Amino acid sequence: MMTVRNRRKMAGIPRGVISRLPVYYRYLSGLSQAHEKISSAELGKALNMTAAQIRSDLSYFGSFGLHGYGYRVDELRQRIAEILGLDREYRLVLIGAGNLGRALASYQNFRRRGFVISAIFDSDPQIIGEELGGVKIRSIDGLEKYLKSNPCDIAVICTPRDVSQGICDRLVAAGVKAIWNFSPIHLQVPDDVVVEHIHLTDSLLHLSFHLRHRTESNQS
Amino acid sequence: MMTVRNRRKMAGIPRGVISRLPVYYRYLSGLSQAHEKISSAELGKALNMTAAQIRSDLSYFGSFGLHGYGYRVDELRQRIAEILGLDREYRLVLIGAGNLGRALASYQNFRRRGFVISAIFDSDPQIIGEELGGVKIRSIDGLEKYLKSNPCDIAVICTPRDVSQGICDRLVAAGVKAIWNFSPIHLQVPDDVVVEHIHLTDSLLHLSFHLRHRTESNQS
């Protein structure tokens, strides 16, 4: 029997649903062991969402709850982890060992979730050979050769704006399918490549906009 | 005469519009001086949006274009800068001088846009007194006293998850109205306080989700 929800499922998961899954996962991960069960109402209260939205989001992937009870925290977290693809390791290469690149390379939280930086590239001869978080900085010239023998899942772009699109093109040509972009430009990529943009300054401007136009309630 | 658009304006600017303004601004800022004019169609092509959306977004704030011509790049950038509140300086305080806090403090791009870090706080006696990007690290104990004599516009939270809500409450009590949150929790704040969350790990999980469920087109 083909329900409407099944059809929605087939048609693809809405963007909003996908970006809320990590939020649920993060919250569940932060709960103590003592917290055995949680209802959509409780979860919604903690995250400022409606209970209906949470149930609707989860139902895209199956039925993880128990009628009249709620969700078992452990199980729900585990299921979401699977949906998010957290049951394996991901190899990352990082391009650009400036301020931000260095900070990301030494931030150990990503590794904890299974995201391992396996190589760092830069174009500055001054820093090539240095180590960052246990990983040697290589010359950007060797990018293609490295990727050929060491395929990576995700490339992290932390380069200055004017070289980022070029680097991105080289990564895509080398077969990279996912890009984490910290450079302040909108990268152009083919349809089968996913890009997640972290535009720090954009987010600051969002704050200044609200400070400027502050009137009544403007909860984010 | 009260048009429908005016009514929409009164009803508040949609979230999506606000988050696209920085994107427009960033793109226009990246254009060379030689680029005098731009049409909504060109802008849309560069940013993977429809021309209609761009025109509709801008029309919330006025009429900045010229019929049959397009937009003058300089003027449009200037107008958006004003809308975003970029015609003044903002004072930031940063809480938590760990990996990420250090990176943000030494990242000079924010200052260039008028966002100036005026103080850094941490609880670790080992690093209190150190300088980061020309700013001394102070003891978190002095937070309230400092804010009393040095009001700030935006507080940047880079603390570990278990202390972040507490720090946030102290900031709000001290009158801070805008928070840039890098800590991996959903902060609870009153309605008149704006929070921008930067959840780096959430964004990584978005990528792993796409890698896991990769089928046809999944452009971000």
Next chain:
DNA sequence: TAGATTGTTAATCGATTAACAATC
């Protein structure tokens, strides 16, 4: 003027929510 592109409306599309039958 003819050509081009804006600003704005109405139509479309998609996402959120309220409500409730199903069920533990």
Next chain:
DNA sequence: TAGATTGTTAATCGATTAACAATC
């Protein structure tokens, strides 16, 4: 069983887009 909460539908709400009159 009675009480509670899920999963799912239909209704609502809001955002995007196509289309076009206005106009430079």
